[in-house]
Amino acid sequence: MNNKLSILFGLSLMLLTSCSSGYTIKGKLAGNELDGQQVMIINLATDEAVDSGLVESNSFLIKGTVEEPAVCAALIGNKFSYFVLENARIALDMEKSFNASATPLGKSFEALYTAMNQLNESTNQKLGELAPEEQQAYYENEVIPASKVLAKEHLDKNLDNTVGEFAYMLYSSFADPQELIDAYEAMGDNLKDNPQTLRIYQKSKSMLTTAEGMPFVDFTVTNAQGTQSLSDYVGKGRYVLVDFWASWCGPCLLETPNIVELYEKYHKKGLDILGVAVWDKPEDTQKKIEELGLPWPQIIDAQRIPTDIYGIQGIPHIILFGPDGTIVARNLRGEAMKAKIAEVMGAK
Template sequence: MKNLISKILLGSTVLLAACGNPQKANTNQGEPNDAKNQSETISAQDGLSQEAADKTVMFTDFTIKQEDGTEVSLSDYVGKGKYVLVDFWASWCAPCLAEVPNLKSVYEKYKGDNFEILGVAVWDKTKDTKKAIEEHKIPWPQILNAQKIPTDLYGIQGIPHIILFGPDGEIIKRDLRGEAIPKIVEQLVK
């Protein structure tokens, strides 16, 4: 019986840490920074929450040097007049890859003048990210080799972590997953 309980606890620990930050495996899971502390919520049924209406948290920019030597910034996409769904992910993260079909559906339905998806590969090797993009036929733009820069800025402890930014760059919703994604996008992108 003790052995069974030990196996269950070990299995639970592995599952919970499956897509956590490999560089922060033993850190406190508290509220790491202002971006996380001030995240707003929007309910598909209720619209903008009072908390979100009372304060606006803007995006924090970062710039990443790509493999070819060019630099790409979050501000190349966010704050340009479109809603942007930013997917922080890695090729080795099974839950991240499980979100791809859902994101593809949203991308195909809403891409255009008012909506974009951006992938930001974190905690991953560029060659592995490129392979996953090709294998899963991911059509939206990507920032490769971001490592821990954006996750530190946004207090992201685990992935996938999907953030919806408004046209002016305000954070509308953090940690979107599954069916919540098309619901909120449909509500906002008309």
């Protein structure tokens, strides 16, 4: 009798274990217009699809396992919903932009998401009340500091889990390199080993070694044109404005007329321009160069080599190097870039 009870108990335990060893996502939609389409589950940190499921009768069921929890989004059509993917039962209402769960991680992400949403709503309301010429100052003086405090507060509460990873990524948009390094060093080992947080940490260290006032750090790229190095152009006795860009990058192309204007005004006075094409297909880069008729030299197919060295997380990123190769200014754009060039060329 005892043996039978032991066997039954063991079988029950196995069944319970097998039911709780993975995740089960049950989702619903308001109507059936999306029946037959796939719901994609996207990891927000890596931007990679981790699972998918078919919508039938305005609902879907997705089962699987995940090694580590992750902040994800369920996407179908023009609908999306954020949630924490973990080995648990997860209910998603695709009419909501966020679905909370009763797990500790779910509650932590709910707190972060709610705070972000409240800040966005108050920001949009305030911007609607301001004149256009007042909006930029409000954003820089009020919104960015508040966003930075919010991200750091939730990072400090989640120093060793996926919510902390998400908060650190948010924090990286507002914090300076030393603050990001300090935040990383306070993390638990699990979060320190996370590829995304480690990438931000390494880029932050790179930004410190390539900050304004530091000497340039050389890099070499081998492409169809041969071997090209930054030192072929920088540190040769002239100011050099280096534009890290890509053919698909809209904001990069918006800066092109500004750079053309600077080239035409200052090139004969001692300013060189260098384009460095990153994260792009070389044939697309070459086509765009010819289309725009860019007259300055280009280092093509550089990919991640220079952006890793200089800690560049987004493009365009424009750096001004002095005649001796010293980094004069970073992340120059628009009118601020024109003013900086006018300042140094006027002082030369």
